[in-house]
Amino acid sequence: CNTMVYDSIHDGSSSATAATKLPSFDRKRSLVEGAGMFKTFVVMLYCHFSVTLLCLNVLVDLILLGVPVFILHRIGVLPTKLYLSFTTKIINWTTPIVFTMPMILSGTKIYCNDIELLVEAKSKNSLLLANHGSRIDWMVGMFVGFTQSMAGRVSKRIRVGFVCEAPIQFMPLIGWYRKLVCHDIFVWRSFKQDSPTIKNNIRDFHTADECRMLFLSPEGIVVDYGEKDREYISECRQFCIDQHYLPFEYVLTPRYKGSMTLLEQVRHCKGPMVSICLAYIRDGKLLNCSLISPHRVVPDIYTLNQGCGSYPVDVYIHLKRMHIAQDMNDPKTFMMENYQEKDQILAEWQRQLDARTASEDKWMNQFTLITNNEMECFCYQIGHLVMVVILSVLLNRGDTFIRLFGSIFCLVSGCHTFGWLLNSTSTESVPFETGIKAIALSIEKRKKYCEGIKKKL
Numbered sequence: 001c002n003t004m005v006y007d008s009i010h011d012g013s014s015s016a017t018a019a020t021k022l023p024s025f026d027r028k029r030s031l032v033e034g035a036g037m038f039k040t041f042v043v044m045l046y047c048h049f050s051v052t053l054l055c056l057n058v059l060v061d062l063i064l065l066g067v068p069v070f071i072l073h074r075i076g077v078l079p080t081k082l083y084l085s086f087t088t089k090i091i092n093w094t095t096p097i098v099f100t101m102p103m104i105l106s107g108t109k110i111y112c113n114d115i116e117l118l119v120e121a122k123s124k125n126s127l128l129l130a131n132h133g134s135r136i137d138w139m140v141g142m143f144v145g146f147t148q149s150m151a152g153r154v155s156k157r158i159r160v161g162f163v164c165e166a167p168i169q170f171m172p173l174i175g176w177y178r179k180l181v182c183h184d185i186f187v188w189r190s191f192k193q194d195s196p197t198i199k200n201n202i203r204d205f206h207t208a209d210e211c212r213m214l215f216l217s218p219e220g221i222v223v224d225y226g227e228k229d230r231e232y233i234s235e236c237r238q239f240c241i242d243q244h245y246l247p248f249e250y251v252l253t254p255r256y257k258g259s260m261t262l263l264e265q266v267r268h269c270k271g272p273m274v275s276i277c278l279a280y281i282r283d284g285k286l287l288n289c290s291l292i293s294p295h296r297v298v299p300d301i302y303t304l305n306q307g308c309g310s311y312p313v314d315v316y317i318h319l320k321r322m323h324i325a326q327d328m329n330d331p332k333t334f335m336m337e338n339y340q341e342k343d344q345i346l347a348e349w350q351r352q353l354d355a356r357t358a359s360e361d362k363w364m365n366q367f368t369l370i371t372n373n374e375m376e377c378f379c380y381q382i383g384h385l386v387m388v389v390i391l392s393v394l395l396n397r398g399d400t401f402i403r404l405f406g407s408i409f410c411l412v413s414g415c416h417t418f419g420w421l422l423n424s425t426s427t428e429s430v431p432f433e434t435g436i437k438a439i440a441l442s443i444e445k446r447k448k449y450c451e452g453i454k455k456k457l
Contacts, residue, residue: 031420032306033282043309048413050101050305051431055408057097057384058173060391065090066181081208087181088159088210094177095146096372096380099139102304104374107312110143111367114319118144119155121272121319125211127265129322130276131251131342132217133288134299135429137278138162140315141215144370151368156211163187163198163216163262174430185214195261202264214265215276218254218335222298223291224425226441233291243336249290250346256335263324277318277342279349283311284358286349300428302416316367318345 032040069090073083102108112118121128122145130137145160162178166186169179178184185201187194205212223229237247266273280287280299287297297303304313320341324334352358392401415435420426422438 031426032310035310039309043306044413046308047302047305048409048416050105051301051412051416051428052405052409053101054098055173055412055431056388056405058094058177059408060384060388061090061094062173062177062180064387064391065093066177070180080204081210084183084205084208084210087183090181091159092146092157093380094181095142096377097384099143099146099372100377100381102136102139102301103143104372104377106305106307108304108307109312109314110140110317110370111314112144112150112317112319112370113366113368115151115153115368115370117272117274117319117321118317119150119153121213121274122155122158125206125265125269125271126213127262127271127273128213128215128276129274129338130215130217131278131288131339131346132219132222133251133278133346134280134303135222135427135433136299136301136304137215137217138429139301139304140278140317141213143372144317145213147370147372149373150370159210159212161185161205161212161214163214165221168430171430171436172432198261199264202262206268212265214262216262218256218339219252220255221252222429223252224298224427230292240336243332245336245340248339248343249292250288250343250350251339252291254335254339256331260331273322273324275320275322275338275341277345279316279318279346281314281316281349281353281358284353284356286346286353287313288346289350298425298427300426300434301431302426302428316349 030040032043035043066087069078069083069086072078073080078086103110120126128141141160141162145158148155148157161182161184163185164178164187166188168175169184169186170176179186183201183204185198187197202214221232223233233252236253239253240247263273265271278288280297282297282303285295287299287303289296299313307313322338349358352363357363388401392398412431415432416426416428419434419436419438422442423434427434427437
């Protein structure tokens, strides 16, 4: 999920507004990289089917499980402790159907450089600060949280939470699910408004003694290829210069104020605070390469699904324990140093790939492959299918469920295709986002155009 947009580190002390404007480049992206018309049609059919199945299963889980539990909690029948306990069980039931098709069936592999630290982070409340080079960081987090066996180590299956932009909770199905069931932290732009939300959410979990891996992307946003995106990249690069750093090439500058409030997540339990740097590799190329590269790809749900008929995406997780004092008086420097390290990690990936040494043992020996129990995940998929069939039989509405699936498929495929035609790229962090975001951008452009006409008149 695109995560929070906190009080910017661009606090007025920098000359970021004077940043040099970056050159534009062709923002259009192929639906399926390197594929002809027929292959594109078949692969996209699979992608739309995968997202449709995800939507249908989440819809059923919401109606039968999530909404009733949420309502019972809101009217005071179900205490917070039981609500969080029940929703954790619901999440464990839903999670495999989220990543099985986009990741397992599509050939995605997940690697990690520090299994011991990851197992520790799953054993208690933990806070994980990740770079934001893709739209599927949340799916990687759910995959890792669900996995119980890691390189021969038995780890706890833990609930995974996220700090998200507030609008995500209004996105159909997945957004609703994360609001009603996952109890994620949804934040707006004002730190004054966000701080109580963050503290109350964390207090609910601590009081209920419900452990959670909490993910945060301090960069706040994912930048695409538009004019505003380039302007923001330029501002971030200028801010680095103003703070006496070389401009970051692969990451944006972090927002630090909200991140410090989240220390409540690990303060009492002494859980680990972990820096995460994710590298996305496809066909020997770094997808989240330089922010100003015309070859940069922002991976989303469709990027993962396309691995079934094209090159799968491999995800490399770099972990590092972060040591931070609760009363730190210079969080800006702390976060900037951390993001400088992330930038250097991705730069090293680029060097290894350019030199064709990334596949050699000297580089790969630092990583361990993380695998989920594929048979277990397929059983969860079958279990959801059986639940839908039983429900349709009990209600004598088999034809209704078939029409429902067909309707969702048409909505998913139509919304994504329409958004891709409008915005020239796929931005599917959650279903329907490509279309919704493209419409919002078109309205914004139209409004800006009209304002320009009025000024001329």
